[in-house]
Amino acid sequence: MSLRSFLLGRPIPNGEEEEQKIGPLSGIPVLGLDALASAAYGPEAALTLLLVLGAASLHYIGPLMVAIVALLLVVQFSYRQTIAAYPDGGGSYSVARENLGTKPSLLAASALMFDYLLNVAVAISAGVGALVSAVPALFPFMLLLCLALLALLTVVNLRGIRTTGALFMSPTYLFVGCLGITFAVGLVKTLAAHGHPQAVVAPPPLPASTATASLWLLAHAFANGCTAMTGVEAVSNGVPLFREPRTRNAQRTLAAIIGILVTLLLGEAWLCHTYGIGATPPGRPGYQSVLSQLVAAVAGRGVFYYVSIGAIVTVLCLSANTSFAGFPRICRLLALDGYLPAGFAHSGRRLVYSTGIIVLSLLSAALLIAFGGVTDRLIPLFAVGALSAFTLSQAGMVQHWRRMGGDKGRRYRWVNGVGAAATAVTLCVVAVAKFTEGAWLTFIFIPLTYTLLRGTRAHQARVASVISVDKPMEAGTLEPPVVVVPIKHLDQMVEKGLRFAMSISSEVHAVQVRAHPEECENLEARWPAQVEQPLRTAGQPVPKLVVLQSSYRSLVDPLLGYVRGLAAAHPNRFVAVLVPEFIERRWYHYILHSHTATLLKMMLLFRGGPQVVVINAPWYLRERRRRPVGIATSPRTARSRASGRRRGSTRSPAGLA
C-alpha cells in the first residue's frame, strides 16, 4: 500500500458520491464547530471589556447577550431562506451574485475566504495555547504542535467528509453535553437556593469599578461579543454536503447549531450573573477563562471539571475544521465562475475539493509561521469578515424578496432589511472599535483577494478568447520538422534518441556543444564508422553532425542560437529538439544529475519561439536488455526468434533491412 493510500484511503468512484453525503448529526461536527466554539470566547470577550465596570459588568452581560442572540436569530432566519433559495451552496457569495451583482458577490467571497483562513490559524493556535499553558514543557514546540495539528486536520479532511464527521462527532457532543449538564445543574441549584446559589469553587472576586458605562463602552463590548456569531454562515455554504432532502437537512442542521449556540450563550450569561462570574485580565498571572470558572463554581474541580475543560480545548482546536468544509466550497464556486483556476472545482480522490483544502492548509501554515504560532492578535479581525458576509447576504435577500414580490416577500423583505441594517451597524462598530487592534489588516487582505479574483477571471477570459477557434482546422501540405539532437557522448541513450528523430524526419542534426572540451568525446572521429556507415548501408538518411564551440562555457546559449537559426531558415517548419533523459531507479539519484536537460527544456520552451517543439525521450536502465524500439521486425527475424533463440540474443539488432 502506498503512503498516499495509507493516509487518504482508497479512491472513491464517482458513483459513490451520494454515500459520502451527511445528515444533521454529522453536519453539526463538520460545519458547526466554529459556531459552537464561539460560545467559549464570545461572552468572555464582552466581559473582558466590561472589566473596568467591576461587579457592575454583570448587569450588562445579560442584555448584551440578548442583543447578540436577537441578531443571531435574524441571521439564522436569513440563512434559512438562503439555503432554500440556493441549494447549491455558496451562502453569501451566491446570494450576492444573484441579487446584488458581481462586485458585491466577490466582496462577500473575499470576506468569507479571509474569515475562514483566520479561523484556522486562530483556532489552532488557541487550542495549542491552552494545551501549552497546561503543560509548559511543550512551550518550545508550540509552532511545531500547531503545524502538526494543521497537518492532521488537512489529512482528515482530504479523506473526505464522512471521515471528518465520524471522527469529530464524539468531542462535539461531549462538549455540548458537558456544558448542558453544567447549565442544568446550575439552573437547579439556583432555583433551589432561590436565586442565590453557593459556588462550589468560588470565582476570583471582581475588581473595583474604575469607569462608568458609556454608550461607546457598551457598543465596544457588543462588538467584542459579536465574535460569537462567526461560523454561522458555514451551513449555507455547504448545502451540497447533505444527503437528500438536502435543503431540509441543511436547515435542520442550521437550526440545531443556532439552537445549541443560543442556549449556551444565554445559559452562560445567566449563570455568570447568578454566580457573580466576570472575566479575569487575560495574559496576566491568575488568568482563568470564564467557562472554567463557571464549571468549577457549579460542579467543583472534580473529574467532571477536567473532562469539560478537555472537551472545550478539543472543540477549540477542531473548530478550525469548519473552514476546511467551507473554504474549498467557496473556492469551487469561484472556480466554476472563472474567478479561480479550474483545479479548485475538481473533486479529488475522495470526492472533496482537494486543491482548496491544500491551499487553505498552506496559507494557514504561512500565517502560523509568520506569527510564530501565537495568533491572539488576529482574533479581532475575525468578526469583520463574518459581519461583512452577513450584511451582504441579507442585503441580497432583501433584493431576492423584492423580486419575489407577494405578501410573504414583503414581510420577509422587512426582516432581512432590518437584519442587514443591524449587521451593517455592528460591522461599523467592530471596524471602528478594532481598527487599531489590527482590523486594518482586513482592509488590506479583502481588497487584495478581490483584485486577485477579478484578475484571474480577466486573464482566463483573455487567454480563452485568444486561443479559441471557430472555423475549421487549417489543412495543407504538412512539412516534416527539422530535428535537433544535442549530444555529449555517443551512447545507447543518444542512439535511441537518434532513432526516434529519424523515424519522424529525414532531416536530423546531431549537435555537440563543446562547452567543456576536456569532457567531450571527439565525435567527428567516431561518427562515420559508428553512425554514418550502418545507416548508409541500410539506405537511410544520415543525421548531420554539427560541432559548436562555446567560448563562454554555456551549453544552452549556443544550442538555443543554433535552433533559432534553423527556425529562421525554415520559417514554415517546426524545429524539434530531442532531449534524451536518463530515468533513475531511485529518486535520490537525481541529486547526482547536472539538471542541464531540465534547464535546456525550459529555455527552449520559454525562449525558443513558436516554431520550437521539445521532445523528451526517456532511457531506462533496464532497456539494455530490450530490442531497440522503433525498428520494424521483418518476417525473417520473427521466424528466427520463434525457432528457439533466447533472451540474450534479442540484444542483437533485429529486422535489419
Add this chain to the structure above:
Amino acid sequence: MSLRSFLLGRPIPNGEEEEQKIGPLSGIPVLGLDALASAAYGPEAALTLLLVLGAASLHYIGPLMVAIVALLLVVQFSYRQTIAAYPDGGGSYSVARENLGTKPSLLAASALMFDYLLNVAVAISAGVGALVSAVPALFPFMLLLCLALLALLTVVNLRGIRTTGALFMSPTYLFVGCLGITFAVGLVKTLAAHGHPQAVVAPPPLPASTATASLWLLAHAFANGCTAMTGVEAVSNGVPLFREPRTRNAQRTLAAIIGILVTLLLGEAWLCHTYGIGATPPGRPGYQSVLSQLVAAVAGRGVFYYVSIGAIVTVLCLSANTSFAGFPRICRLLALDGYLPAGFAHSGRRLVYSTGIIVLSLLSAALLIAFGGVTDRLIPLFAVGALSAFTLSQAGMVQHWRRMGGDKGRRYRWVNGVGAAATAVTLCVVAVAKFTEGAWLTFIFIPLTYTLLRGTRAHQARVASVISVDKPMEAGTLEPPVVVVPIKHLDQMVEKGLRFAMSISSEVHAVQVRAHPEECENLEARWPAQVEQPLRTAGQPVPKLVVLQSSYRSLVDPLLGYVRGLAAAHPNRFVAVLVPEFIERRWYHYILHSHTATLLKMMLLFRGGPQVVVINAPWYLRERRRRPVGIATSPRTARSRASGRRRGSTRSPAGLA
C-alpha cells in the same frame, strides 16, 4: 542589464583565463585569510584552557606556541614540496591519491571538505557575534546578518577570483599592519623598559591558580592552540589560481602566509608574557579578547585601538573566504575523478567553479540556520579536519620521497615522517580532548561524505557501463511513432499540436479524458466538421478521436493506461504523447495554471516505459497573428502575399493544397 549581469558581471570568455590568475599579493587575501585569522583565536584558545593555572599560565604559553610554530614549519615544508609535485592543486587529496591510494585520498578529501564547510559557518558567526556584542540592538537579526554576509561572500566569489582578491586586499593588509605595529611598539617599549614595560591600559588581573600543570592539561592546551594551524592547506589546494610561474608564486604565497602567521603567534605569546596578559573567561561579563587586551596595553584605547579591532573583526568574517577558494577546487578534482557529478568540474560564467561555490553556500546556510547563527560549539571540530588532512598529506609525501629515492629523498622522507607522526599524535590528542565537546560529529560527517563520494562514483560507473556502445548503430526500417494528443477543448493550441503530430506520423489519436465531465466540451459533436472534413478534403490522414471516461476523476491514470495499451499493441513502435503547453508572458501567471501538464509529463516519463516519448509543444499568446507553423507555403500563396496583402490577412490559412 539583467539582475544576473549586475550581480555577477559580464561573462568571461575562455581566452581570458590567464588574465584571471593572481600573484602572491592577491594570493594572501584570497587563500590566506583563514590561516591569518587563526592568530586571533589560536593562542587565546590555549590561554583559556590554562586559566586554571592563574598567572603561571604565562610561563607555558611561550613554549606551547614554539611547539605549534615548529609543527607549522614542518607542515609548511611538506606543503611546499606538495605544491611543486602537484601543480594542479588538490593538496592533501592529490598527494594521498598518488601515493596512498583511493581510500586515504577520499578520507583526506572528506576531511578537507568538512573543514572548509565548518570554517565558513564558524568564521561568519564569529564575525557577526563580535559585531552584535558591539551593537546589541542587532541581536534579533543575528541569523539574518549571518545569512546576508554569506550571500555577499557567495556573490563576490561567483564574480571571480580577481574581484575577491581586489576587494579583500585592504582589510587583510590593514589587519597585518595593525598587529605588526602593535608588536613593534611593544618590542621597543619592552626593550626600553628592560623587559618590564608599563601597560597603557592595564589588562584585567589573572585569577588565582586552582590547579597545577599536568601533562594532560598542557596537551589539551596544545590541542586547543592547534586551531591556529587551520587554513594552511588552502594554498596547496589552489595552485592553479596563480599565474605563471604558478609553482613559484604559490610557494611564495605559502611562505608569506606562514611567515606572517609565525610572527603573529610568537609576537602575541611574547607580549602576553611581558605584559602579563591572559585569557578572560569566555561568555561571562567582563570578557575581553586577548588581542583586544594586548592592543590596549601597548597602544591604549585611542583611534588605533578601534581601527585594529575593526580590522580583526573584518578579517574574522572574511576568513570564511578561504573556503570559497578551496572547497570548489576540491570538488572539481573529485568531479574529474568521478566522485562528484560532472557539474562541479565546470567553470561558470566568471571562470570559477560556480556549482561548488553554490553548494558550499547552501550547506553553510543550512548549518547556520540549524545552529541559529551561533556556531561557537563547532570551533573544536575544526582542527580535526585540518589535522587529518595534514597527516594524510605528509604520509603521502613520505611515500612520494620513497619512490623518488636518492639522498635528498631520504632526508626529506625523514622530515615528512616526523611531521606525519607529530600531526598524527596531535590529531589523537585533539580528537580525545574534544570528543565530548562535539568532535564526535566529525566521526559522523567525514564517513558520511566518504560514503557519498564512493557511492557517486559507483553509480556513475554503473550507468556509463550500461549505456555505452561499442558496436555500430543499429539500422533497420524505422517505423513512425503512434502519436497521442490529449485534448480538453478544441482550440488553436491543440490544433497546433495536432498539426505537429500529423507532420511526424499518419497515426494520431486525439484523446479526451472526461475527468470532470461538466467542463469537457462535447468533442464528438464538433470533431467531424472542425477536423475531419477539412483534412479529408486536403487528402490527409485523419486523427482518431478517443473519449475516455474517468470514474476516479483522474486525468493522468486513464491516459497512462491508454498509452501503455498502445505501446503493448505496437511493441516495435514509439508512442509519442504530445502535451501542448501554454507559455505565459509573466511568471506569476503560472500560479493560475493547474500544472496537470507538468504532472502528466513526469508520469509519462517515469512510468510510461521505454516506448513512450513526451513531446512538448509551446503556444505563445502572440501566435494568434502568425501563419500556422508546419504548413508548406505553395508558390501561389507566396505570390499573393508578395502582391500587397497585409499582416491581418496572414491569419488565414496559406498554402492549402
